[in-house]
Amino acid sequence: MVLDAILILGGVGLAFGILIALANANLTVWEDPRIGVVTSILPGANCGACGLPGCRSFAEAAVAGTIQVSQCSVATEASRDQIAGYLGVDAGVAVKRVARLLCAGGTDVAIQRAEYRGVATCGAAAAVAGGGKGCTWGCLGLADCERSCDFGAIHMNAHGIPVVDPVACTACGDCVEACPKTLFTILPVDQPLLVQCKNLMVGDDILSQCEVACTACGKCVQDAEPGLISIASGVAVVNQELAALADARAVARCPTNAIVWLSGAQFTRAPVSEAA
Amino acid sequence: MWFTSGFAHGVHPPESKELTAQLPIRRMAYPKEIVLPLRQHAGKPATLCVKVGDRVERGDKVGEADGYISVPIHSSAAGKVVDVDWWPHPDGTMAMAVRILVDPYAPQIPRPRMVPHWEGLSVDEVVQAVQDAGVVGLGGAGFPTHVKLAPPKDFPIHTLIINGAECEPYLTSDHRTMAEYPKRVHFGIRVMMQTLGVSKAVIGVERNKPDAIEALTRTIPTDLDITILPLTVKYPQGAEKMLIHAVTGHEVASGKLPVSAGVVVQNVGSAAAIAEVFETGLPLIERIVTVTGHGLTRPANLIVPVGTKLRDLLDQCGGLTADAAQVIAGGPMMGLAQANLDAPITKGTTGIVVLARQETRTERVYPCIHCGRCLDACPVFLNPSLLGDLARVGRYDEMTDAHLSDCMLCGSCSYVCPSNIPLSQLFQVSKAGLRRAQASAP
Amino acid sequence: MSDQVPATFDDFLRGVWRENPVVVQMLGLCPTLAVTNSVANGLAMAMATAFVLLGSNLLVSSLKKWIPHEVRITSYVLIIATFVTIADMLLEAAVPVVHKQLGPFVALIVVNCIILGRAEAFASRQSVKRSLLDALGTAAGFTLVLVLLSAVRELLGTGALLGIDLLGPRFEPWVIMVLPPGGFLTLGVVMLVLGWHAKRSTGRANGEGAA
Amino acid sequence: MSTPLVVTASPHLKDRDSTPRIMWHVVLSLLPVIAVAGFSFGISALLVIAATTIGALVTERGFGRGDTLGDGSAVITGILLGLCLPAGLPLWMAVLGGIFGVGFGKLVFGGLGQNVFNPALIGRAFLQAAFPVAITTWPAAGQSFWTLRGDTFAFPFTSAQTDALTEATPLGLHKFEGTLTPLRELILGTTGGSLGETAALVILAGGAYLAWRGYLNWRIPVSVLLSTALLATVMHTVDPTHPDAWFMLFSGGLMLGAVYMATDMVTSPVTNTGRWIFGAGIGVLVVVIRLWGGLPEGVMYAILLMNALVPFINRMTQPRVFGTRRRVPG
Amino acid sequence: MSAGHAHGAPPEMEPAPAVPSWRLLATLGFAGALAGGLIVTVYSATLPRIEAHRAELVESAVREVLKAPARWDTLYLEGGVLTKTPSAGADRRQLERVFLGYTASDSVIGAAVTAGEPGFSDVISLIFGLEPTRGTLLGMKVLAHKETPGLGDKIEKTPFTSRFDGPATPLRGVKSAPSTPNDLQTITGATISSRTVVNIINNATSRWQPLLQAYLRGGTP
Amino acid sequence: MSDLTWILLSALLINNFTLTLFLGLCPFFGVTSKTETALRLGTANVFVMVITSTSVWFLNRFILANAPYLRIISFIIVIASLVQIVEMAIKKLSPTLFRALGIYLPLITTNCAIFGLAIFQTNRGYDLWQGLAFAVGAGLGLTLALALMASIRERLDLADVPSAAQGFGLSLIIASCLALAFMGFAGLGAG
């Protein structure tokens, strides 16, 4: 009987071995060799848990960069790292940059003209009479940015203004995309001089809408290094190329605190007096 | 008959036109100040051509057309330019506007004829004159009328369709225009037909305006082939594609302009405006506005100088009642709610509707129960239920596949949705989101 | 990650809970649901699987140096199939009734992704000792789920556990629990509870109350 | 004007119908059906309906998102579930059915509007699979109002102890004994069966009212009933031992199912073409299960199976967009 | 892979030096032989017990449905005839068979017949004892079924099984107590399953009874 | 009902491989996020099942008749090798077909529905035609289950599912509901 078994197994094995070898010789098609390598590191469970039909497809997707290696729940962490390392998908991080908000008009300082009803997103409100906010350039406070941030770096504060946690923020730019008022800008975290306003009206008219608006009075322009700050169509703008020249003097005489000298996160209060 | 004069789907909101349907058009008194946004039409905004301190007469240009798809802006009153700055626009944003302090003692007599006589002008000269007169579509979108009078040569036009449907509830300005100035409408049609070189014109009027139909029929010029077509009373009968379907029985292909179907659609107000421009020699500086609603003390149909602030206009109509809740520029189905009554009337403002609190939408939104009412309401046969679900999770690509681009934001779906889902608002936002996504894509 | 890494208790624990083959990795669902209509079946299945798992992990990790890369999967499959055949015969010889109840599912251990998965992901790279611990842990995790599910299903579905009547003669059994929908349902409820628990703990971690 | 202006997106008007209004109208139209059930099966019937409704409401309140009782949908689920159970069912089972239907048939999917399967029927399918005997023990109609039929007050988790007067349903009689109940009895509802089986005319009237108000889509019941009648007639002609269309239409839960359950808009297609297909599918499955299946009645399974196909049907029957020749891909 | 490679390229990343194919074949051959050897060893070890179990199963079933016969013959169906000794070339396992039981005094008790048909959930297979001349039943035992626990599985329990001692074929499934010798009371709540049992027996009887009678007469039917 | 029809219908509806026999659950839960994919996987499955059924029948008939103890090991070798050869052949002959179906083949090899088919077919002693009917029924049944699951999951992608239920938990509940609904087919063609 042992002979039987060995004969049958050997026979069946040999027959199909030869068939496969033949098929291999005659039917193979060239493909990216990295796919084979990645497949070999993958667990080979072909379980489909990644949502793709089998490890090979996963490898193809990983090589093509259409799936994250971490999507394979079966592979050990080490082999995931190994694949990532092999494919070089884990690039290093450059200078730390964070998202900064160009508006400080929370509900405490900026008025709401009308009651907005409808889809509770900034994008929707922006299309309906500017969401009823007095200043139509300002933050609507309906948190599209907070929802768009995959890293949980944005939280709305008590006055309906999004506060970015500079540690958690990865400068991915999702909030820049998400904000219908394009109030976010990505800046180096160590660049402390910021005009927190985008309204284009010149003069004190805007102050009836928002107490911390930039009135384009030009005091900061005079107090800063020449060329660092300019008034462009109704609002003070910091020239980022000269950011190295910035110092806290520029914010001292701003009548509305529209320009600020940051340390860490925005809207943490008191930085102005400290800097002065 | 019914087969050719209507369209499938659509909704029946309460008409509420009885408030103003029988009130003759009156001229309103000049306000103290007018505000003229440089952006009052589709296309490029006009460029400023006055400065603070200038004195302007009625009909003087304050802004020049910037290119072909643009029109000039003219002052609707004599007075002094006091400011040029950002000012609230009825579309909810801020826009550059010229503020003119109206001269209280000026006779408001215009300069002598600023638009040439029509007789003897070549087609090109007519088109140029219409542009110089600042005429834009008065049906709401404010598309420069002269562009539509000069369609590309490769699109032969066979019919001019005049949109007298006025399917929006409450509004009666087109109705009153047709009933009171039928001859002017016919004159406008004559100009347009001649310019377009078409031999056939159809005026589509909803059946709920028998006096307008009667007046137009009574005054029909014998030398022109003009048909007056009564239409089913249904919203949005006045939408271009629905109207074309009602008149010609054809569907304008998805993504195509009406010219592709050989027709041009103009609003009756636009026809009357062209007539008026050539009759009086004055550019477009005033328009007929229905000021109405259950939140308003004295509804009226008024001739209003363009640039009149809403506040002044409403004051002339006795002001708001205690339960007024919403002020809408345009009709209640597609108009824009106003947050700031300092915004001015523009050339495209067909009416001001003040809704009382009990008429406004409730806030509670329920989940979509897939009742399919929106599918039965959508005049372009979309699946708003699916689109709404996709919009909620931001799957714009799939919305494109589901023909979001064909949605004309008519709001029929939102109107019927029992779950109170703001569908058309979601679509408006999605369209914007999609545009942004496409812009940022390589 | 090789022989230098000493075997630790964590090799065992990982499979029991953190990387539980069923509720975390979602592998080997078919046997899990098919045989858990009674504790006896669940246990027998778990034992058979454990046997194959241990055997194949042992063999794979001790032979890993000799197996060329190109034919490793084929070899693993051969090894696994052998152990499955053995388990099948042993079960039939020892407890024919249970063997009959389990039907084809003993043979189906061959294609249970857990086993090939462990062989490939762990045993083919680690020391024999660690592989055994890993196999034990994975088997324990699998057994834990099978016993839990089958206990719930048998108790509610028949009022008994391991055939011993626990809930008394007046108890009305929930027949659904021993039927197919009951299998999906029970595991579904387990996953809902786990999901709810996970949500609650992350909620707490974020300093928010459970909503 | 004292309060600030309201700004909303257009359209600023909204027709009067709202989801709660639709739901409560359905509840209203069910009241006569409940009354007939009470008339036929007495106090037990009302207790069962109350129990399922309480089960449904408690679950909706306990696990739903916020205050959702007001929308009325859970009440409908409770009542309809009660209406497809036998009168003598122990109340604890009825409560369990309500809990299961709303919990696993609705809330896990996200609550109102999101569920794929009809919650009331999921509740019933659960009960039928869990307690197949209890749920097919049909008390006879027409005893005095106060008679308890069966073991209504059985202690939770215990089985029925009392031997009530039972009666096979017309479908059971046909399937297992080969006898046909006369149409008159079927229509008058003097037969055994679930609470809602015995009120065909009242159900039709309620459906007609809702269809007239636009709260249910008439295409679905028409399509279900037509396809059932058609197929039954064909089968009856081929083999006269199969019952005729009238028997098929008026026996079992077909009326309740066609009028109130297949029409649940959440779990039926959104397109009109889809609704015709959906209804026809139900009709065919009902006849197939009744004639060849192991169970005498198939309405519940037919509806649940077609529920599962709804996403598919919706995809295949997207409307043709104005100005195009092709359908929107779902 | 060693720790040194944890983040770099693992060894087999460079086009691996081809393993000679004889090694592949050798490995597989060795694995196969090992597998075959192991399996056969265990097979030989367990075979007696397994065979014993199976035999016992058949034996006890036949014993039960034939009311403890003293001995029985296995009859094979070959070429439409029942025979005790199939032709030499035939594979016995491929042939259908019945068991004919005798008393101690060598008179025929009846035949044990196996049969199966789809029930409520899946095929129900059973064995029953048939007295071939009169066509009465001796007993019935369910061999395999997938019917619902608590409902359909009553077909394998008393009192249902005990009802098959004595009734005459063809059976008639009835819901109430039997009134004729052909009546067999079905199980309330499992009508389908119990009817299937009745049908299986009726169909099998009409097929096997003539064959058995022919065999007993010693000729062809 | 004729034998072959019943075998086919039984494997398709009454004893649906996935919903009542719990076979092929990995793809049922893993590869059902898109209806399109699910349908293709199902089609590939029908194909592999037919191949499996035929080859297993030959194997049983001619090679394993005297060595039943080698069934498991031979089945797995034969199925795995055949699928691999078919995969290569498709890849070579029709890259489009490979894109559509071929990539699912490796996943199918280790799917217990295929192996279960082989074992069931052997245990029940099906002949060649019965085996084919069984394979087609089982394959279509799997396709049906996959397609239903996928279309439902696609719809629920747009639903506001409670976070605790998202993912696997919800899929299991859907499977439970589907299995409940499929109980309606129980007893079809019996009694």
Ligand SMILES: Cc1cc2nc3c(=O)[nH]c(=O)nc-3n(C[C@H](O)[C@H](O)[C@H](O)COP(=O)(O)O)c2cc1C
């Ligand atoms: C030749 C010609 C070109 C046109 N081009 C445009 C165009 O590019 N964009 C546009 O919105 N409307 C264009 N229109 C105008 C449209 O037909 C339509 O009247 C306008 O969009 C306003 O329609 P509404 O009020 O229904 O939105 C054009 C019209 C003509 C006759």
Ligand SMILES: Cc1cc2nc3c(=O)[nH]c(=O)nc-3n(C[C@H](O)[C@H](O)[C@H](O)COP(=O)(O)O)c2cc1C
């Ligand atoms: C939903 C909808 C409803 C409309 N209803 C009317 C209407 O009632 N009357 C009208 O003149 N234009 C209406 N319009 C605008 C027309 O589509 C079209 O732009 C206009 O008739 C063109 O004429 P104009 O350029 O002279 O304004 C509507 C547009 C939409 C999208």
Ligand SMILES: Cc1cc2nc3c(=O)[nH]c(=O)nc-3n(C[C@H](O)[C@H](O)[C@H](O)COP(=O)(O)O)c2cc1C
């Ligand atoms: C979950 C469930 C399981 C069932 N299982 C069986 C079964 O195993 N056998 C059977 O004959 N009927 C079964 N049935 C069918 C019903 O009980 C059927 O109505 C019954 O066979 C009718 O018998 P009766 O007329 O004696 O009540 C089942 C029904 C359900 C809902």
Ligand SMILES: Cc1cc2nc3c(=O)[nH]c(=O)nc-3n(C[C@H](O)[C@H](O)[C@H](O)CO)c2cc1C
């Ligand atoms: C016409 C109509 C029929 C309904 N039928 C049912 C039903 O059969 N079962 C049910 O649970 N809910 C029913 N509902 C209520 C509601 O739609 C249901 O609870 C939803 O499925 C919950 O998401 C119905 C509602 C309406 C308007």
Ligand code: SF4
């Ligand atoms: S910053 Fe922009 S996106 Fe964020 S809340 Fe304000 S308006 Fe919305």
Ligand code: SF4
């Ligand atoms: S004025 Fe400036 S700070 Fe204030 S709300 Fe507007 S943009 Fe923001």
Ligand code: SF4
């Ligand atoms: S708003 Fe768009 S989707 Fe809604 S009904 Fe109008 S056209 Fe259709």
Ligand code: SF4
């Ligand atoms: S009308 Fe509203 S509730 Fe009905 S299907 Fe459309 S979106 Fe959903």
Ligand code: FES
């Ligand atoms: S365990 Fe059955 S398919 Fe994976």
